[in-house]
Amino acid sequence: MPIRKVYENSIEFVQVMDEQGVIDERLGKDLLSDEQITFLYEKMVEYRRLDEIAFTLQRSGRMYTYPQNKGQEAAALGSGFALRKGVDWLVPCYRENGALFLHGLPPELIFLHWMGDERGNAIPAGVNVTPIAIPIGTQMLHATGMAWAFKQRKEDRVVCTYFGDGATSEGDFHEAMNFATTFKVPCIFFCQNNQWAISVPREQQMASETVAQKGFAYGARSIQVDGNDLLAVYKVTLEARERARAGEGPTIIEAVTYRLGDHTTADDARRYRDSEEVAAWAQKDPMIRLRKYLEGKGLWNDAKQQVVEDRAKAFCSEIVKKSEGIAKPDVNDMFDYLYAEMPEELRRQKETLRTHSLGQDPSQAGLRSSAASAR
Amino acid sequence: MPQMTLVQAINNALDTEMARDERVVCLGEDVGLNGGVFRVTEGLQKKYGPDRVIDTPLSESGIMGSSIGLAMAGQRPIPEIQFEGFMGPAYDQLVNHAARFRNRTRGAITVPLTVRVPWGGGIHAPEFHSDSPEAIYVHNPGLKVLCPCTPYDAKGMLLSAIRDPDPVIFFEPKRVYRSFREEVPEGDYTVPIGKAKVVAEGTDVTVISWGAMVFQCLEALDGLPEDLSVELIDLRTIHPLDFDTICESVTKTGRAVIVQEAPKTCSMASELSAILMEKCFLHLQAPVQRVCGFDTVMPYAKLELQYLPDAPRIAEAIKQVVAY
Ligand SMILES: Cc1ncc(C[n+]2csc(CCOP(=O)(O)OP(=O)(O)O)c2C)c(N)n1
Ligand SMILES: [Mg+2]
Numbered sequence: 243m244p245i246r247k248v249y250e251n252s253i254e255f256v257q258v259m260d261e262q263g264v265i266d267e268r269l270g271k272d273l274l275s276d277e278q279i280t281f282l283y284e285k286m287v288e289y290r291r292l293d294e295i296a297f298t299l300q301r302s303g304r305m306y307t308y309p310q311n312k313g314q315e316a317a318a319l320g321s322g323f324a325l326r327k328g329v330d331w332l333v334p335c336y337r338e339n340g341a342l343f344l345h346g347l348p349p350e351l352i353f354l355h356w357m358g359d360e361r362g363n364a365i366p367a368g369v370n371v372t373p374i375a376i377p378i379g380t381q382m383l384h385a386t387g388m389a390w391a392f393k394q395r396k397e398d399r400v401v402c403t404y405f406g407d408g409a410t411s412e413g414d415f416h417e418a419m420n421f422a423t424t425f426k427v428p429c430i431f432f433c434q435n436n437q438w439a440i441s442v443p444r445e446q447q448m449a450s451e452t453v454a455q456k457g458f459a460y461g462a463r464s465i466q467v468d469g470n471d472l473l474a475v476y477k478v479t480l481e482a483r484e485r486a487r488a489g490e491g492p493t494i495i496e497a498v499t500y501r502l503g504d505h506t507t508a509d510d511a512r513r514y515r516d517s518e519e520v521a522a523w524a525q526k527d528p529m530i531r532l533r534k535y536l537e538g539k540g541l542w543n544d545a546k547q548q549v550v551e552d553r554a555k556a557f558c559s560e561i562v563k564k565s566e567g568i569a570k571p572d573v574n575d576m577f578d579y580l581y582a583e584m585p586e587e588l589r590r591q592k593e594t595l596r597t598h599s600l601g602q603d604p605s606q607a608g609l610r611s612s613a614a615s616a617r
Numbered sequence: 618m619p620q621m622t623l624v625q626a627i628n629n630a631l632d633t634e635m636a637r638d639e640r641v642v643c644l645g646e647d648v649g650l651n652g653g654v655f656r657v658t659e660g661l662q663k664k665y666g667p668d669r670v671i672d673t674p675l676s677e678s679g680i681m682g683s684s685i686g687l688a689m690a691g692q693r694p695i696p697e698i699q700f701e702g703f704m705g706p707a708y709d710q711l712v713n714h715a716a717r718f719r720n721r722t723r724g725a726i727t728v729p730l731t732v733r734v735p736w737g738g739g740i741h742a743p744e745f746h747s748d749s750p751e752a753i754y755v756h757n758p759g760l761k762v763l764c765p766c767t768p769y770d771a772k773g774m775l776l777s778a779i780r781d782p783d784p785v786i787f788f789e790p791k792r793v794y795r796s797f798r799e800e801v802p803e804g805d806y807t808v809p810i811g812k813a814k815v816v817a818e819g820t821d822v823t824v825i826s827w828g829a830m831v832f833q834c835l836e837a838l839d840g841l842p843e844d845l846s847v848e849l850i851d852l853r854t855i856h857p858l859d860f861d862t863i864c865e866s867v868t869k870t871g872r873a874v875i876v877q878e879a880p881k882t883c884s885m886a887s888e889l890s891a892i893l894m895e896k897c898f899l900h901l902q903a904p905v906q907r908v909c910g911f912d913t914v915m916p917y918a919k920l921e922l923q924y925l926p927d928a929p930r931i932a933e934a935i936k937q938v939v940a941y
């Protein structure tokens with residue numbers, strides 16, 4: 243047979259809870275308890291409100307640029323909940339705050355970061371989260387290396403790295419996937435495909451029909467999931483985690499979701515996308531879906547919602563207070579964290595807050611007077 | 618004559634050249650429909666179509682490397698890298714390929730591209746959006762490095778850059794993008810590459826700067842005593858350098874202060890200082906001084922104004938050089 247097929251594969255799309263909040267009996271069986279779903283719904287409300295507060299802070303000049311997470315909370319919370327707090331590691335970009343908070347990251351740190359303060363990256367020991375990654379795609383290789391270290395040391399830890407659809411165009415994504423699969427490291431590649439990379443829609447970003455299929459090129463397990471379905475996200479992340487722990491290597495998860503807000507507060511999405519598209523996705527808001535489920539089960543009502551909203555309000559004002567209450571950083575902070583041991587010239591710059599040397603360097607003053615007398 | 622901001626003048630230059638030369642294509646992240654994140658390419662896709670003003674995938678190496686190919690095959694690509702902090706992935710293609718083709722093929726293959734890069738700090742942008750890496754590209758042979766800071770110069774120099782037979786980096790000071798307007802001719806004109814501009818004439822001390830720092834220098838000059846005569850030079854092009862203008866001035870004044878945003882060590886200021894030592898030694902009446910960013914990572918927004926040289930820091934250095 244001169245021509246034969248040497249490779250074939252296909253991508254599965256997983257949904258557990260449909261848009262009406264109805265759970266598939268088989269897939270949803272024993273996945274999450276109603277208490278857990280309620281807990282995650284309440285977190286979703288809190289974090290959504292916090293996201294909205296960040297936006298208003300920026301608009302009133304109390305925060306610099308901020309990228310809203312709105313609409314993508316199920317992807318963040320579902321995946322974060324499937325990973326072991328204090329054991330597994332999260333290596334994020336900037337649109338999965340909920341996952342980071344679930345793993346113990348103090349929310350005021352995220353606020354501080356976007357207020358232009360490096361202390362927002364000073365993550366407390368014991369919180370297994372790396373700082374926000376601004377240069378797109380770079381963090382995936384760090385995640386790969388971390389997972390590799392855990393494999394080398396035979397530690398039972400999994401790393402999950404987050405990135406967007408646009409990030410899969412960077413070389414770093416492909417290099418990370420190739421390393422991770424070649425060395426079979428316990429790393430999960432979690433793509434939040436929110437359909438847009440600033441103004442570029444997914445179809446213009448790539449010719450591949452799915453993001454997930456890119457994983458096949460590297461021999462990764464590759465799956466697509468309804469990213470606005472918290473249960474489905476939880477399920478596929480849990481499976482990926484267990485595969486990684488069993489030494490079966492990386493999984494790439496493409497969570498199909500939507501960025502309901504602008505790219506950041508510096509962006510105006512009305513310039514490049516239809517309001518009908520946004521309105522259609524707003525109907526699929528993960529928060530609406532979870533609430534429908536809870537209501538259908540008789541577990542939720544307006545009174546309970548009010549309690550959660552009140553709690554969210556208090557939570558938000560506490561975070562605002564903490565992030566705004568901190569004194570301005572000391573100018574020395576620029577110098578103090580660059581090296582374990584400060585080089586001499588840097589110490590001089592720090593002490594004088596100048597880079598020119600006249601007026602501070604006594605040896606030059608001496609030379610001047612002797613030069614003058616010689617003249 | 619219309620009044621334009623820096624953004625408008627650059628946009629107008631792109632428009633002028635796209636109309637004149639159909640080999641010119643603009644490409645980069647969000648440059649098409651969205652007109653670029655700073656709106657520098659606003660309206661161009663509408664006018665010239667998506668085949669000439671191209672939204673690329675999110676890949677700086679892709680943008681730069683394929684621009685090299687476009688140029689090799691006879692197009693005139695103008696890639697945009699969204700912020701200077703994202704030059705990293707494009708670095709290999711630019712420095713190791715665009716800059717070397719002419720030499721390694723003994724002139725058989727050339728790479729006439731102009732990469733536009735929003736550059737520098739002072740606008741409270743996030744991390745990796747405020748750096749000043751220009752010296753790296755001067756240090757690496759084969760590139761021309763332009764840093765105009767006024768709308769008029771920017772338009773004229775961009776037109777020169779696009780028509781230049783070699784790869785050019787065109788750094789655009791973000792802090793100046795919308796800070797003021799000036800008269801800019803609508804039509805075609807050029808400002809030469811490699812020519813500095815004497816912004817203010819003087820006899821006591823020469824201040825050399827480029828980019829957004831030129832305006833901090835002007836502010837410093839305003840606050841100096843009336844009888845202090847300061848010559849201010851805007852380099853406009855930092856590679857190749859205008860040795861004549863710099864050396865003539867320092868030969869006259871005998872004193873020099875160099876002002877830049879970038880960290881001090883191994884920078885353009887270092888190079889300029891060495892040049893003055895080599896060429897003006899016998900005329901110097903005081904050690905050349907450098908007022909620079911500190912040798913630290915560019916801090917986030919809360920501290921950036923303490924990092925960047927400002928009028929008081931510049932004025933202090935000028936006074937000390939004069940008093941020496
Ligand atoms: C290396 C690099 N290039 C460009 C940018 C500018 N930028 C910031 S976010 C973004 C789009 C990212 O899209 P995607 O990966 O889909 O993530 P999303 O923002 O949609 O969550 C771009 C181009 C950057 N931060 N880093
Ligand atoms: Mg995206």
